[in-house]
Amino acid sequence: MRIDQLLARGPTRSFEFFPPRSAEEAATLAATISDLVELAPSFVSVTNRGGPAARERTFELVTQIQRAGRLTTMAHLVARGQHRDDLVELLARYRAAGVENVLVLGGDAPAGQSEAPGDFAHADDLVRLVRDVGGFAIGVAAHPAGHPDSVDLAADRDRLAAKLAAADFAITQFFFAAEEWSGLVADLASRGVDRPVLPGVMPVTSLSSIARMAQMGAPVPAPLVARLRAADERGGAAAVRAAGVEAATALSAELLARGAPGLHFYTLNRSPATREIHQALGPGS
Numbered sequence: 001m002r003i004d005q006l007l008a009r010g011p012t013r014s015f016e017f018f019p020p021r022s023a024e025e026a027a028t029l030a031a032t033i034s035d036l037v038e039l040a041p042s043f044v045s046v047t048n049r050g051g052p053a054a055r056e057r058t059f060e061l062v063t064q065i066q067r068a069g070r071l072t073t074m075a076h077l078v079a080r081g082q083h084r085d086d087l088v089e090l091l092a093r094y095r096a097a098g099v100e101n102v103l104v105l106g107g108d109a110p111a112g113q114s115e116a117p118g119d120f121a122h123a124d125d126l127v128r129l130v131r132d133v134g135g136f137a138i139g140v141a142a143h144p145a146g147h148p149d150s151v152d153l154a155a156d157r158d159r160l161a162a163k164l165a166a167a168d169f170a171i172t173q174f175f176f177a178a179e180e181w182s183g184l185v186a187d188l189a190s191r192g193v194d195r196p197v198l199p200g201v202m203p204v205t206s207l208s209s210i211a212r213m214a215q216m217g218a219p220v221p222a223p224l225v226a227r228l229r230a231a232d233e234r235g236g237a238a239a240v241r242a243a244g245v246e247a248a249t250a251l252s253a254e255l256l257a258r259g260a261p262g263l264h265f266y267t268l269n270r271s272p273a274t275r276e277i278h279q280a281l282g283p284g285s
Helices: 003-011 025-039 053-069 084-095 123-133 151-166 180-191 209-215 222-258 274-283
Strands: 012-017 044-046 071-077 103-107 137-142 169-174 197-201 262-266
Touching: 003 012, 003 137, 003 169, 012 025, 012 084, 012 197, 025 274, 044 053, 044 103, 053 071, 071 084, 071 209, 084 123, 103 123, 123 137, 123 151, 137 151, 151 180, 169 262, 180 197, 180 222, 197 222, 222 262, 222 274, 262 274
Parallel strands: 012 044, 012 262, 044 071, 071 103, 103 137, 137 169, 169 197, 197 262
Antiparallel strands: none
16 A cells, blocks of 8 residues: 555554565564564565665565565665666566555765766655656655755755655654654744654664664764663663663654654564564554
């Protein structure tokens, strides 16, 4: 089913996966999907790192899930370094496979290159192509704190508003304070944009993940870091994980109370933390 139609019905719950690159990762993901199917998510999405090989891995996983017939899927499309003809062909293949949803991303340049040759300068160029091809609900990425490459927050919000003018919804990078989502939505409303913006949620389940999250553009706030370190001193890794899941559950509940159109969980291809948050919130929340 199309995600814009799902959002029109009420709050959604969605999970994000990445294509496995080894037999061990494939086994972990298969178990995760089996666990999460029981939660009846509104949809699941599959990431794409860009480039022909990664693009094909995404296609294979998306269509594999789609063929199983238990989950609505969304494929990630990367603009940077891609060529129009390749993506027109890819969209045709997705449509033939019954996939109706895509998330359009700008993407990163290949390692060691500042630029990647291709036909799309920005994600909004690819959004227009997908719209012209037709038949898809289109999502775009949003950054509550602004994209790292943006000149400033106002410029980032202007570009997001332009993308959403041709898209159907947005999904945010993960963040840690409900005010960040509310501020983003209010900023878009001031620009005349009222498309649904799904907040992205990723619990901090270990101290080692704190540095990685900062590298991904969403630093863990100092009070939460202090809370996790205190938990570590009390009970080690298990206490850190419990504190991180508790914080993410509280954030999710507050987002829903503020009127968020759903929750999008970054699972890292594992199910326990997502299941715990989902169950703590309750199916009807």
